[in-house]
Amino acid sequence: MSDTTAITERGDTTQPTAEHAYITFRGVDKAFGRQRVYQGLDLEVQRGETLCVIGPSGVGKSVMLKMLIGLLPTDAGEIWFDGQLVSDIEEDQDYLPVRRRIAMVFQGAALFDSLTVYENIAYPLREQFSLPEDEIARRVAEKLEWVGLPGIEQMKPAELSGGMKKRVGLARGIATDPEVILYDEPTTGLDPVNTKRIGDLILSLSDRMHCTSLVVTHDMSTVFQVADRIAFIYDRRIRAVGPTEAMRSSPDALVRGFIEGDPAPFED
Ligand SMILES: Nc1ncnc2c1ncn2[C@@H]1O[C@H](COP(=O)(O)OP(=O)(O)O)[C@@H](O)[C@H]1O
Numbered sequence: 001m002s003d004t005t006a007i008t009e010r011g012d013t014t015q016p017t018a019e020h021a022y023i024t025f026r027g028v029d030k031a032f033g034r035q036r037v038y039q040g041l042d043l044e045v046q047r048g049e050t051l052c053v054i055g056p057s058g059v060g061k062s063v064m065l066k067m068l069i070g071l072l073p074t075d076a077g078e079i080w081f082d083g084q085l086v087s088d089i090e091e092d093q094d095y096l097p098v099r100r101r102i103a104m105v106f107q108g109a110a111l112f113d114s115l116t117v118y119e120n121i122a123y124p125l126r127e128q129f130s131l132p133e134d135e136i137a138r139r140v141a142e143k144l145e146w147v148g149l150p151g152i153e154q155m156k157p158a159e160l161s162g163g164m165k166k167r168v169g170l171a172r173g174i175a176t177d178p179e180v181i182l183y184d185e186p187t188t189g190l191d192p193v194n195t196k197r198i199g200d201l202i203l204s205l206s207d208r209m210h211c212t213s214l215v216v217t218h219d220m221s222t223v224f225q226v227a228d229r230i231a232f233i234y235d236r237r238i239r240a241v242g243p244t245e246a247m248r249s250s251p252d253a254l255v256r257g258f259i260e261g262d263p264a265p266f267e268d
């Protein structure tokens with residue numbers, strides 16, 4: 001155990017008060033067949049913060065986001081969102097109000113190629129609300145403005161660059177004005193300039209929408225640009241979580257090694 005108070009190590013005696021944290025994972029277990037992905041996942045997310053979730057490929061970052069919005073069931077433990085025990089929801093349709101408030105921006109934009117940008121962004125609005133067309137048009141224009149692509153409503157995905165596709169995907173993700181945005185590898189495949197742009201967007205959306213952001217990424221430049229706190233997943237649980245600077249100078253060589261890109265602590 002370290003004596004760094006800013007970092008919560010596993011084994012910390014502080015008990016999370018799940019009922020009062022905005023998002024809480026408490027003692028969550030998850031396996032696929034014999035493959036155990038999580039054993040005792042504990043994490044608290046505060047309202048309004050930007051928390052970056054890092055960890056090696058295949059460690060379970062996407063699985064964590066999917067459990068939060070009920071796309072994957074947990075095996076044990078609890079997940080709370082804004083005072084509601086969401087991990088106990090059984091019917092998929094009962095998850096819809098949760099998914100209305102928590103948007104997931106998927107790995108890859110996965111736009112519908114046959115639809116215009118307008119119809120792509122309007123899609124979740126049509127699915128979840130019955131709005132008059134002029135209100136839909138207003139919201140689509142607003143979101144395109146927010147992601148820095150005003151006026152491209154009539155373009156098709158094939159006409160867009162990789163960076164633009166990601167931003168349109170983001171506009172679609174926020175079309176319904178969610179309180180929480182889950183970014184799953186938002187910069188994968190982008191050059192440094194477009195990567196920086198996505199970071200800028202994450203910050204400006206967080207400001208504008210007063211939302212809570214969970215950013216799963218292994219792009220450390222994005223982490224340093226946007227994170228209030230960092231959570232490091234390793235070996236089926238949160239190995240450490242804390243403010244960015246505290247994590248960079250963590251006494252845990254694995255945490256520092258991952259953040260600084262030093263492979264030495266990982267060789268066994
Ligand atoms: N639906 C699924 N069925 C079976 N195995 C899965 C499923 N989703 C994820 N996994 C496995 O769980 C592990 C964690 O996956 P994932 O969360 O996608 O990792 P990452 O940290 O790279 O996002 C991986 O080994 C993956 O193969």
Ligand SMILES: [Mg+2]
Pocket residue numbers: 061062063107184185
């Ligand atoms: Mg993933």
